[in-house]
Amino acid sequence: MIEGRYRPKSDEVDVLVRCARKNKVLLHFLRAAGIRSGVADEEERRFEATINTVRKISEVLKGTEYVFFKFVKPIFYVPADIDILVEESYVGRAVRALVGLGFRVVVLEPYTITLTKEVAIVDIYTHPSIGGSLIYIDGRELFEHTRTIDFYGVEIPTLERYAEVVVSAAHAVYKEKLYTLNDYFTIRRWLSRRALSLAEEVVCRDALNLSLRMNKQIEEELIEAPYRIPLAIWSGVLMQKLIKDKALRGSSMRILGSLFSSRAGSLLLSKLTRETY
Numbered sequence: 001m002i003e004g005r006y007r008p009k010s011d012e013v014d015v016l017v018r019c020a021r022k023n024k025v026l027l028h029f030l031r032a033a034g035i036r037s038g039v040a041d042e043e044e045r046r047f048e049a050t051i052n053t054v055r056k057i058s059e060v061l062k063g064t065e066y067v068f069f070k071f072v073k074p075i076f077y078v079p080a081d082i083d084i085l086v087e088e089s090y091v092g093r094a095v096r097a098l099v100g101l102g103f104r105v106v107v108l109e110p111y112t113i114t115l116t117k118e119v120a121i122v123d124i125y126t127h128p129s130i131g132g133s134l135i136y137i138d139g140r141e142l143f144e145h146t147r148t149i150d151f152y153g154v155e156i157p158t159l160e161r162y163a164e165v166v167v168s169a170a171h172a173v174y175k176e177k178l179y180t181l182n183d184y185f186t187i188r189r190w191l192s193r194r195a196l197s198l199a200e201e202v203v204c205r206d207a208l209n210l211s212l213r214m215n216k217q218i219e220e221e222l223i224e225a226p227y228r229i230p231l232a233i234w235s236g237v238l239m240q241k242l243i244k245d246k247a248l249r250g251s252s253m254r255i256l257g258s259l260f261s262s263r264a265g266s267l268l269l270s271k272l273t274r275e276t277y
Helices: 013-022 026-032 038-060 088-100 161-176 181-190 193-201 205-219 231-244 246-258 262-273
Strands: 066-068 082-086 104-108 112-117 120-125 146-151 154-159
Touching: 013 026, 026 038, 038 082, 038 088, 038 120, 038 154, 082 088, 088 104, 088 112, 088 120, 154 161, 161 181, 161 193, 161 205, 161 231, 181 205, 193 205, 205 231, 231 246
Parallel strands: 066 154, 082 120
Antiparallel strands: 066 082, 104 112, 112 120, 146 154
């Protein structure tokens, strides 16, 4: 997975570490550059902790219809949280299983439940959604594109690579309004005809097309990642999806009552101004 070694100069390391962290490629960069430091040690500890958490989750969710997503990447990566797509009828069972591991529910939204335990964060989704209320991919369709892999000694269900391409593009464009090198590498390395076909099926082709344009712009050094998608472009692709996608249209009615809440306002401000997530 590491395609050669890059040895940064000593005065470059801090800048590159900050950039890699913002782009969610820190562990891969540290390993590729052969950097041994406190930052590297901490990132390796976080990686081991994630593997251990995944092992425990996979054990208690046996017999549940679920899949890890936005998780397995073509690079070494420590996610900020662990995202799990759960078939709707199994959500209560999955939440009780995680509570049994010591997690507690901290956010309860129509399509997302967030649980925490110390520094570990787990998001349970029935549908990938914006703000837990606006569906940008019908989760039921993703269950048709899963596989089982060995994740560092733990057998887990996850999405097919081509499905991760679609989810990465949709998540970056529709939800986060921010494009990282993590997204770049996922789409560059795993793009396939099946990804293009699935993007059409789940009405995410506009997001994937935009992601491919951003990949080209990154390669030509016209933009720098993480790249904040301009408001006009973001609102345009989101409006097109709203017109074409009945899942997004149907869920949009749920959010009307919360548009003027303080939480909604702070979330929108964050998405419009932040450099990473």
